[in-house]
Amino acid sequence: DAMVIQNPRYQVTQFGKPVTLSCSQTLNHNVMYWYQQKSSQAPKLLFHYYDKDFNNEADTPDNFQSRRPNTSFCFLDIRSPGLGDAAMYLCATSSLGGRDEQYFGPGTRLTVT
């Protein structure tokens, strides 16, 4: 089945130690999104790629970066994780011009020790 896959599902990192989360999709969607979700809150958009075009949200800290080497993969890099960065990170995709809804991955729960 076509889907959005996130690895790892759980990630523990140390304060200040860089970490990379990955997302892949088999839907061939042109847009990929990264969200941060804290407990019982709505997902907060960090940035998204429309094809190769990177779109950063104005309030996304510089500590968060992203790469999209090809259509299928997108990475979230946290350069120096702080305790406040502990959260669920959701990847999503959509196909503009198609049905338009976003398809979400299962998320990566990040713990910062």
Next chain:
Amino acid sequence: AQTVTQSQPEMSVQEAETVTLSCTYDTSESNYYLFWYKQPPSRQMILVIRQEAYKQQNATENRFSVNFQKAAKSFSLKISDSQLGDTAMYFCAHRIQGAQKLVFGQGTRLTINP
């Protein structure tokens, strides 16, 4: 700017009852989409139902239906014959046609009790 408001942080009903989750939104656009997403505890967010603003007919997906009132900018979700598996956070979301981003509401935590 677009906003989405869910005024019910938590709701709880008995199994087999009908429950309605409310959502209001604000936009100056005329062409847009509305969505309800479900996020069960520790599980993946999935789409429950979608509505195109240009369609007058309310969307229905099995036990899930919406009451879309465009003039009032209201988009409520009705769950009929609720089941234990309906227990989840429910997010209302809005997207302008042609835009790439969703605007989410704050979410409603729904608990279905046996």
